[in-house]
Amino acid sequence: MTAAIDLEGITLRHSERRVIDGLSLTVEPGEVLALLGPSGSGKTSVLRIILGFATPEAGTVRLSGEVASQAGRLVMLPEERGLAVVFQDLALWPHLSVAGNLAFGLKSGGATPREREARIQSILGRVGLAGKERSHPGQLSGGERQRVAIARALVREPRAVLLDEPLSNLDVGLKRELLFVFRDLLKERRNTVLYVTHDLREAAALGDRIAVMERGRVVQEGTLESLRENPASSFVRALLDDFASAGTARSAPGNF
């Protein structure tokens, strides 16, 4: 089976510093891969390379087998990649209503007005925002904005959804609530997902697999259990200790 996202030997420098160092990674269709790593490990750079906002110095990015970026060259522009993204700051367009935010990508994709309406209603209902179509982002609560952001990403039925620490600025209660929403939605729609986080609890709650990044490389990949059995670095060990001491290892996913 062709991988939905395939990174091979990716290298990226920022002002002489190697941010990504020969990284290879695949995300299979319908899989949720959690990309876990400390701040500065290069997680967000990986996401930007996949989206086409950064060009790798070496290596190849393939999307469903098609070359999207290759050694210093963007083969596909960001708008041609069929991906969707949820940024940490959500990046909701403040001058557009909730419906406008969702319709924007659908219009770019050439959906008819009727089709747009139906898809917007369906996804808003699914994320619990029915009736909020006309609200603007400034009129919504933090949790509602998160739901709009995920709805905006999913409404286009993208090839894959990339999420860049979307829950990192939330309080524990809201984070837990939204983690359930995200997990159910992503599983139900069988989306291919790359979920970037520095929090093992989020990674464990959402990811089918976890890839751990340190200093621009993937140091370990596998399920939570395989990480536990054979932690590849002191960072992974520290994360697991923290995870266990919080008592969450025995609890339901997302229960923190």
Add this chain to the structure above:
Amino acid sequence: MLHREQMLVLAAAGAIVLLSSALPLGRLLTEIPGAGAAALRILSAPRPWLLLIRSLMLATAATACAVAIGVPLGLLIARTDLPARRFLWMLHAFPMFLPPFLLALGWFQLLGREGFLGSEVTDRLLFSEVGLVVILALTFSPVVTSMVALALLGMDASLEEAARVAAGPWRVATRILLPAARPALVLATIVVFALSVSELGVPMFLRVDVFPAAVFARLGGIQYEPGEAFALVLPLMPIAFGLLYIERRLVGAGSFAVAGLRGMSRAPIPLSGWRPTLAAASWSVAAAGALPLAALALRAARGGGFGQLPQWIGQAPWTSLGTATVAATVIAAVGLVVGHGAARRLRGASMLDALAVLTFVTPASVLGVGLIAVWNRPETSALYTSVAILVIGYTARYAVVGTRAVASVVLQSAVHLEEAAAAAGARFWRRLIWIILPVNLRGIAAAWLLAVVFCLRDFETAVLYYPPGREPLPVRIFTLEANGPPAVVAALAVAHVLMTALVLGAGGLLVPHRRPE
């Protein structure tokens, strides 16, 4: 990688900048070899060089005084509990939007021999280098004040707050606030110096001999000798390139980092016992800018100038308003594309931004002569003899207002908003119209308004090539000043002041007050 569509849009904006700015400057550069004999003859005499040195010294003195006034005032307005500081800022800044010779005219009504407060001594002082430097410093100091204040208001509050828990107000101001405003201060210094070197109206009115007047005399009929004018502008070109070099080295993208007036609502630094003294000093400076305008109004009223206004004003206000509005719209559109590109560090856009800066810092007489050289030919006479030449000239000189203002606001909006649109499949044109424009609408509208006002106040470029019978208002006032009735000239000046105030007032109402949230 730039998408083809983005390249096309940038190329279209670039073509406007190149056509209006690069062509005249390039044309003058190509004139250098051909200028040969005429250039050698005129430039081998010591007089032009002495005049140039004198002009540069006067511009340096005016700039130094403007900085000395503007830096403390900018700091006081932005970050202290000075009483009514918003109003003080408005009053102080307003003269910046007027042709400087209007203020000279006002000072003449006050301090000239027959002025309201005039005597032999004040008259002699006014018609001297001292008078020139003081008037230019008072006119241009609001540029420094406003740029320093905006930089301080845009600064991250936590930087200041972290300092205030550890040091007194003086140390916070000198060690934290002013260094943070350094790029804005350097840019303001360059702008004031460029404006002072370019200034033609004030020195001509005060009979102070300066270099741009020598160029004007050779184009304006007194000593009509266009070949010599070409030769005379050549020594000014290295000055423009020098200013551009300093701007690129010391300011660059730093000048983009200006962020609205949010900081005005932060807790101000208390002036305590100094408050009355500093308030009196600040209000005196602001009043000094407004005083000549009051004198003009008084002279016009006493001499019955307002009654005669309809006979003398002609179509000049409409020419001014029409050309300024069209040019500002072009400037804002170019600014949207180039300013956005410069803020996002696109190579072509950064080069166009540099060209816009170069054209602005180039002495106005150089640009004027270049525009004449390019457009005053049989094939383009339809353009050259119509108001289109004014629009081209304004666009060339003030394109920088659009590019810098838009770059500044684009930098304040999250790049993720555009990236999310690209990821959603929107191509550049769609992102420009549906995301970049509305998200930054407030700043773009402000840039448009600023460009209108800058075009309205322009005198020193337009006077060189205005089409016959279609002169803008500042040119009309200046040409009438020599022979027209003083009360009428004063009334025309007041009309210009009111026109500018109305444009600023109406613009202020129309510009959206809040960014979308």
